[in-house]
Amino acid sequence: MLKLRFDYLVLPLLVLLISSCKDKSASTDSKVETEEELVLRALEIHKKVLTLDTHADTPLRMIEPGFDMAERHDPNETGSKVDYPRMKEGDLDAIFFAAFVAQDIRDDDGNTRAKALCLQMIDSVIASTERNSADVGLALNPDDAYALEKEGKRAIYLGIENGYPIGEDLSNVELYFNKGVRYITLVHSSNNDLADSATDDNGTEHGGISEFGSKVVGEMNRLGIMVDISHGNDSVFYDAIKMSKAPIIASHSNARAVTGHKRNMTDEMLKLMAENGGVVQLTMLADYLREAPPNAVRDSAMTALRNNMKPIGEMTLEERAALRKSFQDLNEKYPAPPATVTHVVDHIDHIVKIAGIDHVGIGCDFDGGGGIEGVFDASEVMNITIELVRRGYSEEEIEKIWGGNLIRVFKEVQAVATKIQANESA
Structure with a gap:
């Protein structure tokens, strides 16, 4: 009887004790992550994964006399958004530097000038990677990014x-491929001989x-150059x-x-x-990320500035600086609501909801x-990862x-x- 009485009294206490321990364990397991803990976890992920940005117009900077990619530039003073130190600060492992040539006259002289400027920018990227080979390397194939990352270097694609x-x-397509080019955006803000632009004021010319x-x-397919449809119209x-x-x-579209x-x-x-099986790479351009209220005065001033500017490739260093200052002045005079990482x-x-997780990039x-x-620049790209973790x-x-x-598509x-x-050859 005594033993039974002992069991009768003790068993409920044991049950309560075990239950209490489980509640404490569950409480510990379900502990709400603090903002600081979330950020630290996100930064660990950001550092661990390969981070690849598919579009930067930095070669335009690299042909400016005296511009050194090995130096850190203040974006507020110079307008520059990418250099090697800031790639390292942002843990940005790889990037595609796009040689951008603004649309000009479509004749033999115009085509010759465009080709010369394009090659100048490509050569400037190659020369920069050679000068800074301790920190970066020219990448030609998908796996090069991972190999360079293991060496502690940034991968530079063209x-x-x-x-x-x-x-x-x-034949110029093969020339550019041999130089290292691995994607070509078919068209930009105006129609060209290849395709129609989404933003040409004259509308469609080729029907696509x-x-x-x-x-x-077809030649890009034969050589292994990715076909980029950003800036093209729907057709x-x-x-x-x-x-x-x-x-x-789409190297930079939303x-x-x-x-x-x-x-x-x-x-x-x-x-x-x-x-x-393709991929859409999200871009950090405000007008593509959020709706801005109409501002006819600002739009008119911006249009007038663009219509009166010379082709960038023909500008002197001083003229480019003056142009940047003009755009900055207009933006300050007619401020638009900012785009944020939340919009990104x-x-x-x-895109994940509609196309799936396998078809979106940056x-x-x-x-x-x-x-x-x-x-705002390459030093802050980890903030995208932090917001992704938060969601x-x-x-x-x-x-x-x-x-x-992107690497998967590149391999395909x-x-x-x-x-x-x-x-x-068969």
Whole structure:
């Protein structure tokens, strides 16, 4: 009886004790993460994954006399958004430097000048990587980014923004490939001989990609150059999807359902991009990220400034500095609401919802207008990762967004090229 009485009294106490321990364990396991802990976790992920930015117009800076990529530049003083020290500060492992040539006269003289300027920028990037070989390396293939990362170096890839420097000579595509170019944006803000722009005031000219442009796409497929449809009108996107034997990319474009800009991509396009196996790289350009209230006076002043400017390639260093100052003055006089990291991840959320986690990436457009509150230059790109972690993205998903998806497409483009060349030689 005594033993039974002892058990009768003790068992409920044991149950209460065990229950209390479980409650404490559960409480510990479900402890709410503080903001500081979240940021530290995000920074660890950011450092661990390959971070790849697919679009910067930095070569325009690199041809300026005296501009040194090895020096840290103050973006507020110089306007520069990328250099090697700031890539290191932001833990940005790899970047595509796009040789950008503004659209000019489409004749032999114009094409010759465009080609010369394009090659000058490409050569400036190559020379810079050679001078700073302890910190960076020229990358030509997908795996080069990972190899350079292991060496503690930044990977520098080459692209071309605007197919204008190809002119009417298809052989130029191979020339640029041999120089290291691994994607070409078919068109920019005005129509060219390859394709129609989304923003040409004269409207469509070719109905999408021209007959010559289709040959360029075919040559890009043969060589292993990614076809970039950013800046093209909607018809260019649909034509590229049909023409290209390899997945395509949008190196710096956003979601039109989130921000109604004609440079952004519709949900139908996003779904087709997923079917194609391609990737859309989010850009940090404010007008593509958030709706701004109409400001006719500001728009008119900006248009007048652009219409009166010389082609950038023909400007002196002083003229470029004066142009930047003019744009800065207009922005200060007619301020627009800022775009933020929240806007960036709103677009990522939408693209993931429509196209899936395997079809979105990052292409900041630094030194080409990109730079927002929180991601003003290359030193701040980790703030994107922090916001992704805050919204519940896993390390695996963040790795895909920051580089894995683009690298996958890059490999598939090369595989298609290998197959085409094998068939040609058979």
